[in-house]
Amino acid sequence: MNKKYKIASLFSGCGGLDLGFIQNGFEVVWANDFFKEAVETYKNNIGDHIVYGDITQIPSSEIPENIDILLGGFPCQGFSVANTKRSMEDERNFLYKELMRLVKDKQPKYFVGENVKGLLSIQNGKVIEMIVDDFRSLGYDVEYRLLKASNYGVPQNRERVIIVGNRLGLKNPFPKITHGLEDDLFNKSTEPYLKVKDVVGHLANVRTRDKSFKLKGETIYNHVARTNVSDKFWGRKHKVNQHEICDYLKEWRNNLCK
């Protein structure tokens, strides 16, 4: 791709969705999130174009003109099946309206929304239809699909609803499946699914070290904190040493790679 298409990204978090677009030749010129740590992570790994702040308080005029694509992995806690109280009363469910506001004001050629699978079943599918109708009312041709990461060469069975809209009267592009079952007699056009071992198996025997180092030409970053921390993440009640967490991870990786 010669011309770099310009992207503005809402609800960017630490930049997962943005990274995918960047790796495919797009340029993210503006991004936003109101979660400080995510914004710092984004700045470290992706770039300084991310703006820290609540999107509901940011006027459209602060977002660059001539955006080709507007991205919005809008918040999903309210829609998630993991949230048993999911409902339309959850105000986080209405943040897609911010994506709508900016689609309306910035008129990107395309927009891409991303959300959890639960979005499709909430209120028997009425919610996704409402969202799609809302975007259609802005003059966009809108389609959505449930895509599974493992079908595209990611070692993870994560499913996500991807909503794509364009105002050019074109067919919305969805990627062709590239990976599938190895022994699928009826489909020989895909590569075998990638396994976790294929991607991080080489880390199984990495020793806990302070600095990054090279292994088979790849830089291995070994993040080791020096302090004891009260570790909520692993659900431990007592203080644990970060080295132990690394050992725990090593054990876990070893099991995965057997």
Ligand SMILES: C[S@@+](CC[C@H](N)C(=O)[O-])C[C@H]1O[C@@H](n2cnc3c(N)ncnc32)[C@H](O)[C@@H]1O
């Ligand atoms: C599902 S995550 C997005 C993940 C991201 N797209 C990625 O690929 O890594 C939703 C993000 O929306 C952010 N968010 C929620 N409400 C917001 C608001 N009012 N203004 C800005 N960001 C908000 C959260 O901090 C969170 O990082």
